[in-house]
Amino acid sequence: MRAFSSVVAVVAAVGVACGAALATTPRIPPGTFSGCPRDTRPLPAQPLATYGPSVRSAVLQFVRTSFTHISQKPAKLAGARTTDTFLVTNWPPSGWIKSECGVTLWRRSVGVNVYFPAMDPAHNPVGHCNDCAHIVFLAAQTRGGWTVWGDY
Numbered sequence: 050m051r052a053f054s055s056v057v058a059v060v061a062a063v064g065v066a067c068g069a070a071l072a073t074t075p076r077i078p079p080g081t082f083s084g085c086p087r088d089t090r091p092l093p094a095q096p097l098a099t100y101g102p103s104v105r106s107a108v109l110q111f112v113r114t115s116f117t118h119i120s121q122k123p124a125k126l127a128g129a130r131t132t133d134t135f136l137v138t139n140w141p142p143s144g145w146i147k148s149e150c151g152v153t154l155w156r157r158s159v160g161v162n163v164y165f166p167a168m169d170p171a172h173n174p175v176g177h178c179n180d181c182a183h184i185v186f187l188a189a190q191t192r193g194g195w196t197v198w199g200d201y
Contacts, residue, residue, distance in 0.1 A: 085150030
């Protein structure tokens with residue numbers, strides 16, 4: 050009986066330890082690449098048109114490097130180009146950012162719409178698929194420059 054009690058105590062201790070480990074493991078919200086960035090800086094005081102080109106450049110660099118490495122079909126990313134840059138606060142689908150990452154990141158993020166022509170073939174039997182060929186990337190300024198942290 051004493052051996053049984055010891056086994057039960059060990060199993061209970063392991064269960065508590067696993068539960069504590071799971072409780073402290075940070076959750077990575079869907080739509081983010083590695084979680085919500087915490088060290089973001091406020092957006093520049095100038096209009097978006099003045100710093101938009103640097104955000105676009107950072108996003109395209111991310112697409113050519115990191116996003117290509119995690120993509121299941123990197124050839125489909127060829128020829129990517131940006132089509133629009135906007136403040137996330139003016140973007141209707143941005144509510145999830147507020148709830149998952151907080152209002153501060155929501156206020157400090159910029160969206161960049163990227164078009165992938167290789168995902169929009171002219172011979173598509175269903176017809177033109179605008180949604181198939183566009184991804185919105187989310188970026189925020191950090192100490193190291195513009196950081197692409199999510200997509201939609």
